[in-house]
Amino acid sequence: MLGEGIVKGLAETARNFFGSYVNKERLTTVQFPEERLPQIEATRDFPFLVYDGTDPEPGLRCVACQICEKECPPKCIYIVKSADKKPDATGKAQFYPAQFDIDISVCMSCQICVEVCPFDAIKMDVEFEMSSEDRFGGLLLDKYKLAKSNEYYNKIHPTEAGAVDAALAEERAKAKLAAEAKAKKDAEVAAAKAAAAAAPPPPDATPALAAETPAPAVATASGETK
């Protein structure tokens, strides 16, 4: 019968229309901006720089290795490496970015910078309401605008940030152990040297003490041999 298909289709439309009042499946839209959907955890838009602690100036994890600058496909990252080293959040002397700019009007949110960063220093943000009246200056973010705390990172990507924190903590513990072991070994070497040079060896000279004052021990040893 002519028109049967149309009637059938209209019945489907009616089912969807009335169904939208009772069934959440049939009405999936929300009234943005008053109402917002929860953020999906993996969401990404533009990169930001993570810092540890409370102060972004020493806390930036970035050591200006410039890998992201080289790998960025649209070349929207600009880094100037510092001439000197400054202590980072863990107290270790590191290079730091004297200048770190990202032009987010060029950035295409591919997250290759995140993927290639060996220091977990650059991560993807979820903030999207960034419209600006200034086309060039307003979208060119410097390192002060880019720096965001590790707590913020933990808030927006909890699973990923947890894994990163655990890996970093492990790495730092390992580095600390290695540093301690190295210091101990150095001290032992110095003590052994001192012991060999100065006879008889001082009975109460612990390796740690010797490590603290290796230079005078050597100096006296050389002085004695002279």
Add this chain to the structure above:
Amino acid sequence: MNILTDTSVDSISTDETDHLTGDLLEISMGPQHPSTHGVFRMNVTLDGEQVVKLKPVFGYLHRNHEKIAETESYLGCMPYTDRLDYICSITNNWAYALAVETLAGIKVPERAEYLRVITGELTRLQNHAGLIGFLMQDMGASGTPLMYAFREREKILDLFEALTGARMMCNYMRFGGCRCDLPAGWLDGAKKVVEGFPKFLDEFESLLKTNEILMARTQGVGIVTKAQAINAGLSGPMARASGVDYDLRKVDKYGIYERFNFRVPLGEVGDVYDRYMLRVLEMRESVEILKQAIRDLPEGPIMDPGTKIRGFRPKAGEAYGRIEGPKGELGFYLISDGSPNPYRYRVRPPTLINLTLLEDMCLGHNVADIVIILGSIDIVLGEVDR
């Protein structure tokens, strides 16, 4: 549509138009025309309502894709492939990854292959769902079918966002595997979407399949014969709607497609209606593949441990990687000279080649039919112009 010139062109008048002594009207459809699916222009010569000549003009969205890729590292090309056919970024990634893997002889782990099939078939679902919605929009069914289709597509895009971080520019695959593993609970969500999909298809079919207006508008319009399809090198749903049994998932058996049990639907007439129905049938087959892939998904690594993503330098040589994208055969041809960026990078876009028959399909039809014929080809200008 704006009237550019009102000419009586003697050279293209045909026998039918001679005795009517009417003037031919040359109009320019596009590039800023909502029905052209992007910035695409057609210079149409009309005799009354009928098309006597059609000349496609493209290049408005040219972004120098191939040349840019030759200056990028192999990894850096990957996000650019997202922007070719921006509706289905994951299959673009796949084709490029396959080309690089062929070039460098990389083996992909089992789990990554399954993830590729799952995300690739989901891409096919959302592409076809979007297409049939847009096709109805082109026909004048404003809003309703498109919104129903987009409601379903949105669920798949949410899955993509949860997995890759972006809804459309996924940048998900890497040569040697995939970028990230499934987050917790993703597979359950995917299972739910896949199992709910046939219900949407049933609804959509009862909405439109037997609609008399739809049939009057689409049946017998824009016919491509089997011989024409083969001669023009059509691929994908366009070729299969004309009865050409050619599906790279069956022909090439790339990845792990030989493990799945699915059929290749074929059209008989090759008109717009066949192309529309073929996509609906293809979605049903994709749902079957997805069910099998989700069921069989193994545990294991998702990246080949021997592959260096950064500073990747394949040996000198050349390779062609192709897959059955949602729109047809998508191929990447790469020549390497051993440097970190491709020496030559060439894309074989399915929609550009499917577009070559546009004039043959449109001749003799009305102006309004051009719009639905173009819609049924399923073009994305990001890929046609590159």
